[in-house]
Amino acid sequence: MEVSLPISHMPKNEQLPATVPTNSTLPQAQSSGLIARGLAAIQQSLSVPEKQDAESLFKKGMRYRNDEGGTPQNSEQARAYFLAAATLNHAEAQYELSLLLGEYNEWPKAVGWLEKSVSLGFGPAQQYLAKLLSDPLIADHLSNPNYDESQLYRQASAWFEERAKAGDPAAQYDLALMHWNEEATNYSPEEAMRWMKAAAEQDHGFACLRLGEWLLDDKAPHHNTEQGIYWFSRAAELGKSHACQRLGDLYLLGHMGGRYASKRGEKSSQLIPPDKNSAVSWYERQIELEKERGSFMGAQSLGRLYLFGDYLDQNMLLAERWLLHAANAGNLDSQRLLGSEYTSGKRLKRNATAALHWLKMAEQNSSSSKHCDQYQLGYFYEHDNDNAPNYLDAIMWYRNAADQGEYRAQKGLGSLYEFGRGVPTDYVQAYKWYALSVANSYGKPGIRDFHAVAIKARDVLAQKMIPSHIAEARQLASDWLGNITSLHPADYELAREGLVKGAS
Amino acid sequence: MNLQEKGWLKVLPEEQELARLDAQQKELEEQLVSAELSLETAATEIERFKQRYYRAVGRLYAELDELEAKISNARLKQAPNDPNVRAHAKASEERAKRTAEEAGFVESQPDSEPEITPTLKQAYRRAVKLMHPDLALTEKERLRRTALMAQINLAYKRGDLAAIEKLIKEYGEDPEAIVGEDVASRIVKTIRRIAQLRRRIDEVKQELEALKKTDIYRLKQTIEEQEANRGDPLGDLARDLKRQIVEKQRKAYA
Numbered sequence: 001m002e003v004s005l006p007i008s009h010m011p012k013n014e015q016l017p018a019t020v021p022t023n024s025t026l027p028q029a030q031s032s033g034l035i036a037r038g039l040a041a042i043q044q045s046l047s048v049p050e051k052q053d054a055e056s057l058f059k060k061g062m063r064y065r066n067d068e069g070g071t072p073q074n075s076e077q078a079r080a081y082f083l084a085a086a087t088l089n090h091a092e093a094q095y096e097l098s099l100l101l102g103e104y105n106e107w108p109k110a111v112g113w114l115e116k117s118v119s120l121g122f123g124p125a126q127q128y129l130a131k132l133l134s135d136p137l138i139a140d141h142l143s144n145p146n147y148d149e150s151q152l153y154r155q156a157s158a159w160f161e162e163r164a165k166a167g168d169p170a171a172q173y174d175l176a177l178m179h180w181n182e183e184a185t186n187y188s189p190e191e192a193m194r195w196m197k198a199a200a201e202q203d204h205g206f207a208c209l210r211l212g213e214w215l216l217d218d219k220a221p222h223h224n225t226e227q228g229i230y231w232f233s234r235a236a237e238l239g240k241s242h243a244c245q246r247l248g249d250l251y252l253l254g255h256m257g258g259r260y261a262s263k264r265g266e267k268s269s270q271l272i273p274p275d276k277n278s279a280v281s282w283y284e285r286q287i288e289l290e291k292e293r294g295s296f297m298g299a300q301s302l303g304r305l306y307l308f309g310d311y312l313d314q315n316m317l318l319a320e321r322w323l324l325h326a327a328n329a330g331n332l333d334s335q336r337l338l339g340s341e342y343t344s345g346k347r348l349k350r351n352a353t354a355a356l357h358w359l360k361m362a363e364q365n366s367s368s369s370k371h372c373d374q375y376q377l378g379y380f381y382e383h384d385n386d387n388a389p390n391y392l393d394a395i396m397w398y399r400n401a402a403d404q405g406e407y408r409a410q411k412g413l414g415s416l417y418e419f420g421r422g423v424p425t426d427y428v429q430a431y432k433w434y435a436l437s438v439a440n441s442y443g444k445p446g447i448r449d450f451h452a453v454a455i456k457a458r459d460v461l462a463q464k465m466i467p468s469h470i471a472e473a474r475q476l477a478s479d480w481l482g483n484i485t486s487l488h489p490a491d492y493e494l495a496r497e498g499l500v501k502g503a504s
Numbered sequence: 505m506n507l508q509e510k511g512w513l514k515v516l517p518e519e520q521e522l523a524r525l526d527a528q529q530k531e532l533e534e535q536l537v538s539a540e541l542s543l544e545t546a547a548t549e550i551e552r553f554k555q556r557y558y559r560a561v562g563r564l565y566a567e568l569d570e571l572e573a574k575i576s577n578a579r580l581k582q583a584p585n586d587p588n589v590r591a592h593a594k595a596s597e598e599r600a601k602r603t604a605e606e607a608g609f610v611e612s613q614p615d616s617e618p619e620i621t622p623t624l625k626q627a628y629r630r631a632v633k634l635m636h637p638d639l640a641l642t643e644k645e646r647l648r649r650t651a652l653m654a655q656i657n658l659a660y661k662r663g664d665l666a667a668i669e670k671l672i673k674e675y676g677e678d679p680e681a682i683v684g685e686d687v688a689s690r691i692v693k694t695i696r697r698i699a700q701l702r703r704r705i706d707e708v709k710q711e712l713e714a715l716k717k718t719d720i721y722r723l724k725q726t727i728e729e730q731e732a733n734r735g736d737p738l739g740d741l742a743r744d745l746k747r748q749i750v751e752k753q754r755k756a757y758a
């Protein structure tokens with residue numbers, strides 16, 4: 001037997017078994033995006049600074065709330081800062097927090113903070129509570145059931161008056177609006193005018209706008225066209241695009257009734273002789289101001305004026321220019337209008353490629369009425385394609401729209417099935433879609449004519465069918481209606497009724 | 505042993521040394537098993553928390569990012585030539601894609617057991633003590649044990665008590681059990697085991713430390729602390745995200 005020191009038995013280092021990781025559950029080294037984000041969000045929510053005083057917390061919150069001073073709008077941050085300031089009994093922060101919470105429908109909390117702010121005597125909170133006292137959203141959550149509306153209102157107006165007298169334009173503006181309210185106990189147009197003017201003279205943009213509005217009201221005793229125009233143009237200088245639009249309309253029409261007043265059968269008395277050139281330059285100013293905010297209402301509206309020529313001389317070049325300006329910026333109405341104008345060729349020159357482009361853009365852009373745009377695309381492929389009808393695309397778009405209950409698309413789909421366009425002729429499918437078109441257009445006053453046409457199409461088809469096929473198609477239509485979830489409940493009820501009543 | 509301790513038998517110095525080393529090995533084995541258990545438990549709890557977290561907010565984050573991508577694409581349509589806008593649109597689209605993948609992946613994972621029972625922990629302890637690869641003396645045995653250990657860990661993670669017990673039963677006798685050998689060989693083997701045990705204990709401790717530095721562990725700790733104080737941070741986060749979604753929707757469809 002060999003005798004040796006233990007150490008000689010020790011294997012050399014390289015003979016030691018290799019290290020093999022045994023723990024399979026270790027987290028991967030790669031960091032996960034959502035976990036880091038959740039961690040940051042939760043840590044941030046826990047670490048709203050507490051050392052700062054209430055006022056500076058509140059101001060920070062306002063910066064996040066209103067997109068001020070280079071601080072991007074962020075309601076989360078605003079809320080956190082308001083909450084911190086509100087907890088330190090900052091009445092204005094409590095009021096702002098309450099408004100913010102109301103926007104999120106967190107009424108119990110919103111009302112709680114509102115009451116705190118009221119109890120600290122904050123005027124806007126008192127006014128707000130007075131206004132909404134009977135609203136169940138508020139009333140159901142009040143901890144004190146004994147508020148008195150007129151007392152709150154008096155307290156609020158005293159609060160505003162104190163500050164208005166001290167020269168605060170925002171308080172002057174609010175006080176003026178309180179005096180303007182006919183139902184208020186302190187209703188006084190003279191006081192309202194006085195305070196509104198005081199605010200406007202301090203370059204309060206909304207006050208200038210409101211003052212212009214009041215002075216141009218020809219039924220009011222204080223009516224003064226010249227001064228009204230002056231205050232509107234002041235508001236425009238202060239960047240209020242709405243003032244430009246109102247001035248444009250005034251110069252275009254000569255009155256303040258607006259472009260649709262005559263269509264509504266309203267009479268507005270003439271204030272100035274119309275001046276189209278001035279109108280256009282105000283509209284162009286409006287477009288400039290709106291552009292900064294990413295809004296394109298003015299361009300769309302000016303494009304329409306040139307296109308239809310009701311008030312301005314018809315000018316296709318300018319119409320196209322302004323509509324394209326708005327449409328390129330994503331304005332849905334302009335995209336739709338261009339799509340239909342380029343299709344019909346009634347006013348703008350017919351251009352199938354451009355029409356298709358804008359119809360598609362509108363379809364992508366629209367949200368609540370997407371099915372209408374899908375129907376328009378289907379219609380385009382069926383009827384207006386430059387080369388030849390493209391039934392396959394027509395079916396696709398009709399189908400998308402029809403599945404959401406678009407009655408015109410359903411009828412279109414029915415006729416494609418009836419005459420075997422893009423699909424093999426299939427009377428059962430055709431009848432099903434006609435029947436659904438009848439059902440979905442049932443009981444809607446604006447589309448009675450269409451409803452009658454759809455019934456006729458269905459009944460003409462029925463003459464070519466055997467009863468068992470008709471019964472099958474009706475069953476399919478009824479099944480479709482049973483499965484659809486995208487219809488508005490009221491429309492759904494109507495369609496159900498229409499399917500049954502229209503069947504006879 | 506008893507007789508030796510009581511001095512009834514003459515104890516050789518080597519035998520004394522062996523006894524000391526044996527005791528040390530036993531002590532280290534205990535330490536190792538505890539360390540492995542806490543590491544594995546932490547990892548399992550993290551896994552469970554991860555599922556809870558993703559179920560609470562994964563989908564919301566995905567929705568939020570998708571909306572943001574939509575908004576920045578809309579902006580790109582308004583300013584197709586602005587390189588900043590383009591870069592932002594691209595980045596937010598990529599982020600939306602990543603988030604959707606991340607949220608979807610965890611959602612597709614099967615449910616895990618609700619909690620780790622003491623019985624399960626005991627079984628795990630027994631199994632580890634028996635089969636830990638760092639108790640092996642040859643490469644072959646070590647590899648065999650490594651595979652077994654992976655199975656034990658998986659079973660523990662699943663909360664599968666029966667599987668662990670089956671592994672223990674099937675393992676049977678330790679093929680390297682140190683019996684019937686001379687004292688010198690036993691000392692050598694014990695010294696080696698002690699070295700391996702020490703190394704692994706350090707390793708496990710480091711792994712546990714590393715685990716505690718991960719975002720997911722910190723998130724879990726933060727949330728559980730809040731919950732212990734009757735807070736609902738995960739619910740608050742979900743509500744916040746919903747609010748952000750509503751806001752973005754308004755923006756996207758404005």
